[in-house]
Amino acid sequence: MISTHSRLGDDTVVIANSKILEVARFLKEDPELAFDLMIDLTAVDHWKNKPRFEVVMHLQSLEKNHRLRVKVPVEGSDPTIETVSSVWPAANWYEREVYDMFGIVFKGHPDLRRILMYPEFEGHPLRKDYPITKRQPLVGPKD
Amino acid sequence: MLLNMGPSHPAMHGVIRIKVIADGEMVKDCDIDIGFLHRGFEKHCETGTYTQCFPYTDRLNYVSPLINNFGFAMTVEKLMGLKVPERCEYIRVIMSELSRISDHLTCVGASAMELGAFTVFLYMIKAREWIWELVEEVTGARLTTSYARVGGVKGDLPSDFDGKCRSVLKQTAEVLDEIDTLVKRNRIFYDRLRDVGIVSKELAASYGMTGPFLRSTGVEYDVRKATPYHVYDRIDFDIPVGRRGDNYDRYLVRMEEMRQSIRIVEQALDQIPEGPTNVDAEGKIIPPNVMADLGKFGKTAGLLKNEVLIEPTLEGTQKRFHDRVRADSKEAWIPPKEQVYSNIEALMNHFKIIMLGHGVRPPKGEAYGAVEGGNGELGFYIVSDGTDRAWRVRCRPPCFPIMGGLHEILVGDQIADIIATFGSVNMIAGELDR
Structure with a gap:
């Protein structure tokens, strides 16, 4: 754990990249916490800052009715992080989306493909260095 | 047998493709x-101002657009307090x-x-x-x-x-x-x-x-x-x-x-x-250009008692309804048209909200706001860097x-x-x- 805060009423915890899987298992299985519902997993590109990316998860416990935001800093030079899809299957598609949009690679993900963009798409559109005016029309399938 | 359902299938409510591996009539496996x-949507929201995001939110869940509007507004309000x-x-x-x-x-x-x-x-x-x-x-x-x-x-x-x-x-x-x-x-x-x-x-x-x-x-x-x-x-x-x-x-x-x-x-x-009503009984309803001209020539005495004639799509935004539906905050508050046309403070305030480079500016920080949408929890996660444009807008679609x-x-x-x-x-x- 790197730091915690609860600004604006959202409890937040920042976790080191290497420990995420361990922490995720603990968050789900500990009876006091019991975060069984993964609400959201996304990423933020802090362009020109270090570390560049941040993977953000929002968790909810159905039984205890509390929420937690988990943030994991990810280096821009080697954007990899371990997958949590074995803990919450919901993360499967969310991680595919983050990979598609930010190019963050989830190690051990069962099916890491693009989800919203087409397979021939080059680049990752939600990165801040991807210009909004750039066009990549898909004329036809290549094979 | 591999069966493709979609992308355009009459029973598909939108464009989506379901690849079905079927054994006879049974579904053995499928890929969506x-x-x-x-x-x-998210990229567009990063390039527009906060107010400009509202039309984009209409198009998220287009059978219940109002819930999306309020969800986004609520999150920005949470960010701004x-x-x-x-x-x-x-x-x-x-x-x-x-x-x-x-x-x-x-x-x-x-x-x-x-x-x-x-x-x-x-x-x-x-x-x-x-x-x-x-x-x-x-x-x-x-x-x-x-x-x-x-x-x-x-x-x-x-x-x-x-x-x-x-x-x-x-x-x-x-x-x-x-x-x-x-x-x-x-x-x-x-x-x-x-x-x-x-x-x-x-x-x-x-x-x-x-x-x-x-x-x-x-x-x-x-x-x-x-x-x-x-x-x-x-x-x-x-x-x-x-x-x-x-x-x-x-x-x-x-x-x-x-x-x-x-x-x-x-x-x-x-x-x-009911909420507060700013009403002046003797007020007349006059067209905006007349009101603006009167203001320009300094004939401002009693001008605010009049009500400006606005187009039907803006009905309900007149001064007398204004305090009922807007937060009392200059940071996110467009003054009523009557004041904009007749005094300089309101005109400046209007300018500060509308013009490029000004706008609604939440402080630096992040907030997650959730509403119950038609299909489930509709969440917005907004990261602000203190400018008039969001650094990151994430929509959690149900x-x-x-x-x-x-x-x-x-x-x-x-x-x-x-x-x-x-x-x-x-x-x-x-x-x-x-």
Whole structure:
């Protein structure tokens, strides 16, 4: 754990990249916490800052009715992080989306493909260095 | 056998492709391919100002656009620490619940039509039409409402809203009873939905499903009760839950939710406070150019007592309604037109909100705000860097996790059941692909 805060009423915890899987298992299985519902997993590109990316998860416990935001800093030079899809299957598609949009690679993900963009798409559109005016029309399938 | 359903299939509510590996009529495996309606909502929101994001949010879940508007506005308000007037909170509750009814009407109607019950579809679309006419009177648009603003709503409710709304609700409740007599105990409808597309509690939770999908399995999770926003904590309503988690339970949950929404709107109409009114009895209604000219020539004495003539789509934004529906904050507050045309302070304030490089500026930070959308929890996660543009806007679409777990539900059922199960998801491609 790197730091915690609860600004604006959202409890937040920042976790080191290497420990995420361990922490995720603990968050789900500990009876006091019991975060069984993964609400959201996304990423933020802090362009020109270090570390560049941040993977953000929002968790909810159905039984205890509390929420937690988990943030994991990810280096821009080697954007990899371990997958949590074995803990919450919901993360499967969310991680595919983050990979598609930010190019963050989830190690051990069962099916890491693009989800919203087409397979021939080059680049990752939600990165801040991807210009909004750039066009990549898909004329036809290549094979 | 590999069977492609979609991207354009009459029973697909949007563009989506389901690749089915079938053994005879049984679904052995399936892969769901989405992204055909990707428009770059999140990227667009990063390039526009906060106010410019509202039209984009209309297009997320396009059968209940008002809920999206309010969800986004609420998150920005949370970021800025704004408090909206009480009347505005009630207006948001009323309009959200009307949207929820129209959302469920569309979902149940369309999925019944796919199973052959065309009359149900026509009846429900008829009821939806009444609600949309009501929405049109309030917001000026049927679908692309953009009704919310940071710190309030566009304008006050029209004066005859209360009576009209109550009569629409009464008519809608009659339609719901009619639908129940048509299909609830209908042999074909029952057999095609009962014990089809069963979701267990654990499966639904592990895939992050919320809304009617999760509630049909017996979990009482509703954002309106779990973390009450607006004034839902003052209103008495129940969360309907199912038991088996099949398509028929989801139909029942949606029908009951519409009845609960009617209850909520009726209570909100009873409780809604009038709010302050800036009214001057002797005021005349004059065109804006006349008012601006009078102001320019310094004839400002008594000018503010007049009301400016505005176009019909801006009805409800006049000065006398203004304090009812806008937060009292200069940071997110456009002054009423009467003041803009007649004094320099208001003109400057208007300029500071509207012009490029100024605008609504939440402080540096991040916030997550969630509302109960038509299909489940609709969340917005906004990261602000202190400028007038959001650094990152993330929309948590309620359909997305449901579609992520759909393959688990479809496998083991028959091909014809895909239509019934998929209909009960109420997939809206606009929010799924953003």
